[in-house]
Amino acid sequence: MFSLCYLPTAGRLTITMIQARNLKAMDITGASDPYVKVSLMCEGRRLKKRKTSTKRNTLNPVYNEAIVFDVLPENIEQISLLIAVMDYDRVGHNEVIGVCRVGNDADSLGREHWSEMLSYPRKPVAHWHPLVEYQETTSSSQGGSCNSLKAPPSP
Ligand SMILES: [Ca+2]
8 A cells, every 4th residue: 555645836746655465475484575666657767766665574564654756747647656566585686576557557546546646736645556467568668758857847
């Protein structure tokens, strides 16, 4: 479960990772060491990423951690968030437990959550999201309107 909150005047998108439950066990201990990686995406490209702390040996982690991205109002329509729950491993690669997406171009709940956030600016909106298996999407789109995200706010 996470909440989304957008402040149009400040151009600030806040995602608060609240908790997850019934995660898949990735370790032989029968549990996982989950942390959440949030990527700010634009047309298939990752612009920025942030992650939460790692909760050790649990399938029901509680985070209550806020992640903030700067997104100008003129760019909010083009971006989406890729939220990946990861299992930390001391040895070898960290594995993806599952992902979900929110944004204008996301599926059903991801799109509804996003439009609810835009309809109620400054108000955090929280929802549970199901995790799906991660599939790497190959996108060859380059440049385009994403470049404008780096522009400074107009005076
Ligand atoms: Ca692990």
